[in-house]
Amino acid sequence: MGAVTDDEVIRKRLLIDGDGAGDDRRINLLVKSFIKWCNSGSQEEGYSQYQRMLSTLSQCEFSMGKTLLVYDMNLREMENYEKIYKDIENSITAAHEKISECKKQILQAKRIRKNRQEYDALAKVIQHHPDRHETLKQLEALGKELQHLSHIKENVEDKLELRRKQFHVLLSTIHELQQTLENDEKLSEAEESQETQMETETKQ
């Protein structure tokens, strides 16, 4: 048990000694001077020793105060660093999220660009074909011409029919007249031959 505590003590002393050889030696000196002062005789020496001891004491208190302040400062620095660390972590996650958002946006923009290019490609092809309004107008004009021409054709055909009928009437009248004339001639010939026959009969 004694050995362990000795080791601990030595370890602690070595650790604390990082402050410099001053404080520990000062405390030892203080203790020694206190013992000397208790054993000393004369008053002025005692008084001066007393003053010296008070000053060493205040020096020790001062350095202790300094160490406490440094300890406080370290604690606060640690808190500060923790806060900064958390802030940085948050901003890293935010940046990651922004990156994935931006990636989605890029994909969306690429899709939009692709659609636009497809649209452009089709539009180019469509432009090669003539305008619809013009084609419609041409169709209308052609239709009107067609109608007009068919009207004319109808008229001409009607006229042709009429003339044909008139000629037919004329020709049939001529034909009838011819028939009547022929009949008349035949009748007159027949009458004449009858008369000559009667004459020869009466002569005999």
Next chain:
Amino acid sequence: MSVLAQSASPCGRYLAAGNNYGEVAVFSLSAALSAEAKEESKKPVGVFQAHTGPVYALASTERHLLSASDGEIKAWAWAELGKKGCREVWTRRPPCRSSLEVPEINSLQLNSRDNSLVLAGGDGAVRVMDLETGTFTHELRGHRDYVHCLALREQLPQCLSGGEDGTVRLWDLRSGSQVQLIEVHKYEECSRPQNGKWIRCLATDSDWMVCGGGPALTLWHLRSVTPTTVFPLPPCQHHVLFHQDLVLAGGQGPGLHQFQLSGELRARVPCSSPALRCLCLNHRSPEHKVLTVAGNSPKIDVFTNLGYRAFSLAFA
């Protein structure tokens, strides 16, 4: 050696790549992308011989890696890949007319809507295989030559196929009939008769489609079937992808080209391979969201940012 196909694992942390010797290599993307990546993390975690012929296409389901080669499709479990002696979970051979001429399967597309696999290849037919039962449900015939590439439309149950005969055909997957036929080489804006009329690569965005190959790389509007933008790229393109608002294209010209939909070239990034054969975007894991580019060399370039090449994985 050329790397012909790539696919990312369902968790997004591994990448499988197949080359023209029939080998498939598995790379660990999480190791290669981590802060302490060393030279060994850029080498494959495991390499195994998947097929005797070249591996033309790779696709990943939730648990399996599907690889396609000459006339057969094999499925491998992702959990076992790369370990010694891993064997395929199943092999399926689509029906072919004669056993002498086994057509290669050029392209695989997974239709997660009804858990089926659409495949197409050398005999010009697009087939739909149900993944649970393994039966070939539809056989869509129409192409007059072999089919190079497939793409699935997300909003309609349709599939596009492009082939050597210069046509892009749209098929309705429910009824199994051809919905539309686009003869790309007949349109003057994009046809390049000096290269031929073959369509090597297709990508679709439901309303729009990009196709390239012999004719120039063009953006089409599918509803009106009009070519809207022709991208100014003289060499023939082997693989094209839509990504956000860009079109990424890789082909015979050096470097990966990035275009905006209006036709402007936004970037041309140099890559390790002289010609690029396949591009793969890893969507499945947000931390390992990379674009991997491979072509006629044993190096696979990894892009973390589309503007520059971050590093390369080595196949061998």
